[in-house]
Amino acid sequence: MSVDVPLGELLRYSNLRARVKFHQLGLSDPGGIGDFVDGSVSGGDVRLLELEDVSFFSLARHFAVEFERSSRREVVFLVVHFENGRRHEDIELLFERDGTVLVSFTLDGGNPRGLEHAREHAEETFVSAGAVVRWLEHCPADEEVDQDYWSVGLSVTDLKVTVGALCAAVKALRPVLCTFRGESGPDRRGEFKRRVLEGRFAEILGTAESDWLECKAKLQIGGPDGNDKLTKAVCGLANGHRAGLLVVGLKTVPVDGRDVVAEVTPVLARAHTAERYWKIVDDHVEPVVRGLEIDVVPVNGGVLVVLSVPAQPEHTKPFVVTKNGGTLLFQRRGDHTVQLTSAEVRTLLAQGWGR
Template sequence: MAAIESVVFDRDRHKLILANGESRRGVDFDDFLVHSDDLKGMRPTDLKGALQRVADGGEVVVNVTYDDSVDEEYSVAEPISFRFLAGQLKVSVGHASDDYDDDETAATAFSSLLSPYLKRCRASVAKVEMDSHYVHPLVWNIEISCSPRGRDMADFFQIGKGALALLQAFESGELTRETTLDLLRSGNAQVLIGQEEGPWLDVKSAHYDLQSPSGKISIAQAVARFANAEHGGIVVVGMRGKKVPGGEIISSVCPVPVDGRTLRRYQTAIEQHLYPPPDYLDIEAVSTDGGNLVLLHIPPQPEEHKPFLVHGAIVDGKVEGAFISVVRRRGESSIPITAPAVHATLAAGRALLRRGEVPKDLG
């Protein structure tokens, strides 16, 4: 028995007809507006067959909101569209940037940035060209070739969204703590695969063992490293790192189970072992393909609160509950804060006390 086509082209009405019977209109006679929800379950082969019946080939433009009664001039569309060229599916992403002034330079830069992410998605950059309809800012159309096997059009829409998120994150010239946070919270963790861990990013493939003293001390130390660092940092539980020459890169997303008590366990372990409590520490679960990640965001901390101390230490593999450990992040590794550095901080504090210069929030 033949499968019902997930989308067909109605030549008389010049519309795409979805499997549920709803129709999506044509724009400028050869483009079609759909909602992202329409793409779930839409097979690439069916869309290819439908567009082949359009006189000039046809393109699918994805709308943020779809209302058949609203004129396309006033509709809000995603900068992502689909087309079949020479029988191959192409995902087109529109990205605004004035950083490049010719196609060749832009193609080299965008391909270098997107390649680690797209390789994992079984895709690649096929072409980059400037959109002649825009002058300032310049808009670049990045055409992505995708393998259609085993995926629906919603999967390709997510590939396009991930590429766009990564391009926007790098618009400032580098991936920052803030843009990484945005990528994670928006469900785009996968675009970080292939990127380097930095002085403000640490990933862990599985939950800390928060039933054991060593696990509780370990998570407190992980937070303390960034609290004692200059720029704060992010700990992500549910992503795997891999050592490479010169450092470590993120190699995969491996979601972790999260229940109603997970975040509270992290919070309690940190409260029991880290002093003082970091300002504005966020502990949250974020969704990703296949499950959840646990995200701990440590903003930059006031210098007068440092050093952050961990009650307990792991010495030669053994837990020493009576010890105090003080650590901070340097590059991709962690180093202990030396006794002279701790003493200097305490001495400076005592000097301020003698002069009566006590910060208001510590008085």
């Protein structure tokens, strides 16, 4: 359903579709959008499918009219339901009279052991969705709850982002929080970087490339092929949903269908300087990648080069590679960096890029 439909009508339609889905699943009817607690609270359940391209600014502006009409109204809430693979997820959006927009949700599963960097990962995940983490708490199973879960609270700081962009960040957060296991979890970007910078290379062997890690055994820096590979990787990570690393000087080999780090292959120190990398990225990647860091790590007469790309706000995207008067767009997806088609770019723009 198009967002050109008046927002009030769109919300009512989405609520109806959510109630139909509840019925199909054999769940109790959550009811229509209405008033609660003597009219001080209003809201209801909706589906992401209808609200994916709706910005928080549009919702806040719509609900501001409700606040003007009723002096008693203090809060409007929406429970947004969506599918995450085979899982059903939902998040609660709270719109307050003073314009504050808050978000809360839970993620079942996870293991707190070795998760000292969990909040850091969560904060980086939501940067691109225009939100900051208010709380992040791991709650163990007890007599009433049969499995561990995470409780997460956010504050939306960039109203230009869409509901879809926020839900995409929630989807990205689940594997970060709920698949860590001890000290060797599959998404340990911060710990991986520290181990490389500290020369603890034996501890990174076997790590699989992923949506946050890309490795290059060598790079002909300064030449067309090397420059293309460098800018493609940086652009792809900047257009992704989370912070990522590009490490030059690590060889990967295929294992069970995934490329994993197998060997440290230092590159020439005189050719691979931070200054050369900065110049190539600055000259060919637009706009400027916020917070980009480039570290050069001496090892065995050569160096490794580590490029850290923080998660970028949605309104700064898309990042492009400029070449021969034209532009190319890339995005990191899983363990590959892909070139985006025109149709994909239009979809991402509709979901919040550039707003």
